[in-house]
Amino acid sequence: MNVKTSEMDWGAFPDARGHFGRYGGRFVAETLMDALEQLTDAYQHLKQEPAFQAEFDHDLKHYVGRPSPLYYARRWSEQLGGARIYLKREDLNHTGAHKVNNTIGQALLARHMGKTRIIAETGAGQHGVASATIAARLGLECVVYMGAEDIQRQAPNVYRMKLLGAQVVPVTSGSRTLKDALNEAMRDWVTNVDNTFYIIGTVAGPHPYPMLVRDFQSVIGREARAQILEAEGRLPDALVACVGGGSNAIGLFHPFLADEGVAMYGVEAGGDGIATGRHAAPLTAGRPGVLHGNRTYLMEDENGQIIETHSVSAGLDYPGVGPEHAWLKDIGRACYVAVDDREALDGFHAITRTEGIIPALESSHALAYAKKLAPTMGQDRIIIVNLSGRGDKDINTIAGLEGIVL
Amino acid sequence: MSRIQHCFEQLQAAGGKALIPYVTAGDPNRELTVPLMHRMVAAGASLIELGVPFSDPMADGPVIQLACERALAHGTSLGDVLDMVAAFRREDQQTPVVLMGYLNPVEIMGYEPFARRAQAAGVDGVLIVDLPPEECDGVADVFRAHGLDLIFLLAPTTTDARMRKIAEVGSGYLYYVSLKGVTGAGNIDSTAVAARVRHIRTLTDLPLGVGFGIKNAGAAASVSRVADAVVVGSALINLIAAHPSESERILDQVGTLLAEMRTAMDAPV
Numbered sequence: 045m046n047v048k049t050s051e052m053d054w055g056a057f058p059d060a061r062g063h064f065g066r067y068g069g070r071f072v073a074e075t076l077m078d079a080l081e082q083l084t085d086a087y088q089h090l091k092q093e094p095a096f097q098a099e100f101d102h103d104l105k106h107y108v109g110r111p112s113p114l115y116y117a118r119r120w121s122e123q124l125g126g127a128r129i130y131l132k133r134e135d136l137n138h139t140g141a142h143k144v145n146n147t148i149g150q151a152l153l154a155r156h157m158g159k160t161r162i163i164a165e166t167g168a169g170q171h172g173v174a175s176a177t178i179a180a181r182l183g184l185e186c187v188v189y190m191g192a193e194d195i196q197r198q199a200p201n202v203y204r205m206k207l208l209g210a211q212v213v214p215v216t217s218g219s220r221t222l223k224d225a226l227n228e229a230m231r232d233w234v235t236n237v238d239n240t241f242y243i244i245g246t247v248a249g250p251h252p253y254p255m256l257v258r259d260f261q262s263v264i265g266r267e268a269r270a271q272i273l274e275a276e277g278r279l280p281d282a283l284v285a286c287v288g289g290g291s292n293a294i295g296l297f298h299p300f301l302a303d304e305g306v307a308m309y310g311v312e313a314g315g316d317g318i319a320t321g322r323h324a325a326p327l328t329a330g331r332p333g334v335l336h337g338n339r340t341y342l343m344e345d346e347n348g349q350i351i352e353t354h355s356v357s358a359g360l361d362y363p364g365v366g367p368e369h370a371w372l373k374d375i376g377r378a379c380y381v382a383v384d385d386r387e388a389l390d391g392f393h394a395i396t397r398t399e400g401i402i403p404a405l406e407s408s409h410a411l412a413y414a415k416k417l418a419p420t421m422g423q424d425r426i427i428i429v430n431l432s433g434r435g436d437k438d439i440n441t442i443a444g445l446e447g448i449v450l
Numbered sequence: 451m452s453r454i455q456h457c458f459e460q461l462q463a464a465g466g467k468a469l470i471p472y473v474t475a476g477d478p479n480r481e482l483t484v485p486l487m488h489r490m491v492a493a494g495a496s497l498i499e500l501g502v503p504f505s506d507p508m509a510d511g512p513v514i515q516l517a518c519e520r521a522l523a524h525g526t527s528l529g530d531v532l533d534m535v536a537a538f539r540r541e542d543q544q545t546p547v548v549l550m551g552y553l554n555p556v557e558i559m560g561y562e563p564f565a566r567r568a569q570a571a572g573v574d575g576v577l578i579v580d581l582p583p584e585e586c587d588g589v590a591d592v593f594r595a596h597g598l599d600l601i602f603l604l605a606p607t608t609t610d611a612r613m614r615k616i617a618e619v620g621s622g623y624l625y626y627v628s629l630k631g632v633t634g635a636g637n638i639d640s641t642a643v644a645a646r647v648r649h650i651r652t653l654t655d656l657p658l659g660v661g662f663g664i665k666n667a668g669a670a671a672s673v674s675r676v677a678d679a680v681v682v683g684s685a686l687i688n689l690i691a692a693h694p695s696e697s698e699r700i701l702d703q704v705g706t707l708l709a710e711m712r713t714a715m716d717a718p719v
Contacts (some may be wrong), residue, residue, distance in 0.1 A: 348558035
C-alpha cells in the first residue's frame with residue numbers, strides 16, 4: 045500500500061487511543077493504566093500551554109545548545125561521487141546524542157506533574173546519561189535500569205551516570221539487554237507510581253510514549269528542514285537515520301512526512317547479517333506482535349516468544365521498534381533497510397577519517413547506508429543523514445574489535 | 451452455565467470461598483504440570499490459573515519471571531499448554547481452568563485458532579495481562595463465541611469509571627490486584643483490601659478474587675473473609691524454585707501449603 049503523501053492528514057496520528065493504523069495502542073496491565081491516562085492528560089494539557097513550550101525551547105537552546113548544525117560533508121560526498129550529504133549534528137548536543145531532546149521534555153512533564161523521582165531504561169547508556177543529566181539539573185532522584193551485558197560494553201557511560209548521581213541498576217533477567225531493562229523499569233514504575241515518572245527513551249512503549257517522544261524529538265526534523273532550505277533553497281531528496289526503537293529517525297522524518305519527494309530510509313542493525321538470523325532488524329525480517337505496551341514489528345519465534353537480538357551497537361539491540369515506523373513501513377511512506385556490523389564499522393571509520401567526526405556505532409549504521417545510497421544518486425541530489433550521537437562511548441568496543449586493549 | 455460460574459455458585463451456596471492457585475505451565479518441567487494440577491485440586495483448589503510462559507513478563511516479579519525462564523528453557527509453547535489442559539480434562543471435568551499470560555503468544559497463534567483450540571482442550575477462561583478492555587475490540591467476541599470467559603485485573607489505581615467498563619467486558623470473575631507492584635512483592639494489607647473490595651462490590655456483581663502478596667494460610671483466611679476468591683501464585687512457585695528437580699517434594703509441598711490455606715479459609719471465624 046502506498047499513500048498519497050500530500051493528501052494524508054499526518055497530524056491525525058496517532059488516534060486518541062494511540063493507534064497508528066493497526067500499530068501502537070496501550071497493551072499494558074491494569075496496574076499501569078491509570079498512570080498512563082494521567083500522563084496523557086498532563087501532556088495534552090501542557091502541550092497547549094505556550095509557557096511549557098517556551099520552557100522546552102529555552103532549555104533546548106541554552107542547555108542543549110540547539111539548533112544543532114546541519115553540516116555539509118563535502119569531502120566525504122566528493123569521495124563517494126554522488127549525492128551531496130548533509131549531517132544533522134545531534135552528536136554536538138549536550139551529553140552527545142539526540143536523546144537529551146526527549147529527556148528534557150519528559151523531565152519538564154515530570155516536574156509539572158509533581159513527581160520527585162525519575163526512572164529510565166538504557167541500552168547504549170546515552171538515554172541513561174541524558175536522564176541522569178536532567179535529573180541532576182532539576183534535583184530529582186534518578187534510577188537507571190541497564191542490562192548487565194550492556195553495562196559491560198558501555199562502561200564509560202555507566203560511570204558518567206554514577207558521577208551525575210544516578211543509581212544504575214544492573215538487569216540480569218532474560219537476555220540482559222535493553223528489552224529486559226525496559227521490563228524492569230516498568231516493574232519499578234508499577235510499584236512506585238505515586239512519586240515516579242518513567243522517562244522512556246524511544247518512540248516505543250504504550251501510548252502516549254510513542255507520541256510524546258516523537259513530538260519532543262521532532263525538533264531535529266524541524267530544524268533540518270529550515271536549515272536545508274536556507275543552505276540549498278530546496279528540500280532534500282532523501283533522509284537517512286538509524287532505527288533501534290526509532291526516536292532519532294522519527295524525529296528527523298516526522299516534519300517531512302507531508303513533503304512528497306523526500307524519501308526516507310530507516311536503517312536497522314543487521315548484526316552478523318540478516319541471513320544468519322543474528323540481527324536486530326524487526327522491520328526488515330520480523331513480524332507484527334505485541335511487546336512493551338504496543339503492537340509493532342518484533343523479533344520473535346514461531347511461538348511468539350521474543351528472541352535475542354545481535355548488534356555491535358548496544359543502542360540498536362532491541363527486538364521491537366516504534367509503532368509509527370511499523371505503520372510508515374506498511375503504508376510505504378518510509379523504507380526500512382539493514383546494514384550489518386561490518387558495514388557499520390566501515391561507515392564509522394569512513395566518516396572519522398574523511399570528516400574528522402567520530403560517530404556513535406548506532407549512527408554509523410545510517411552513515412553506512414548513506415555510503416551505499418549516495419553513489420546511486422546524481423551530484424545534484426541531497427541526502428540528510430542524522431548523525432544521532434558521538435562515538436566516544438564506543439571507542440572501547442572499536443578498540444576491542446581491533447584487538448587493542450585501552 | 452460456564453464451569454467458572456457454576457464453581458462460584460456452588461461455593462456461594464455452601465458458604466465457602468474459592469481458592470485459586472497459579473502455577474506456570476512447564477515449570478519446572480513439562481511432565482509435572484498435569485500431576486501438579488490434580489494435586490492442587492486434591493488439596494482444595496477450586497479453580498486453577500495456569501500460566502502461559504512468556505519471555506517478557508512485564509507485570510510479574512522475579513519469582514514468576516524465573517518460572518517462565520525455566521518453562522521456556524525446555525520450549526514450553528502455548529500449544530503445549532493447551533495439550534496439558536486437555537490431559538488434565540481427561541480426569542477432571544469439574545475444576546475450571548483459566549489460562550493466564552501475555553498477549554503475544556496468543557496473537558501469533560491467532561485469536562480464532564487459539565479460542566477454538568482452548569475450547570476443545572477444556573479451557574474455561576483467559577486472563578491476558580496486557581490486553582485491557584480498550585484493545586479488546588473483536589477479540590472479546592471471538593473468545594465468548596468459544597465459551598471462554600474473559601477475566602480482567604483491577605488495580606488499586608483503577609478508577610470507578612474504568613471498573614464499570616471492565617466489569618461490562620469481563621465475565622467469570624474479576625481479579626483485584628491488592629497492591630501496587632508486581633507479582634510476588636510485599637505483603638497484603640487486609641484492612642485496606644477489605645475497604646477497597648467493599649467499594650468494588652458497589653460497582654459490579656461479578657465474583658471478586660484477590661491476589662498479589664498472599665503468602666500463607668493466615669493471609670488467605672483474612673482475604674477470604676472479604677473476597678469471593680483467594681489467588682496465590684508466587685508463594686507456590688517459590689516451593690517449586692527451591693527444589694526444581696524433586697517432583698515428589700514439589701507435589702507434597704504445594705499440596706501442603708494449599709491444604710493449609712484451604713483449612714484456614716474454611717475455619718469458622
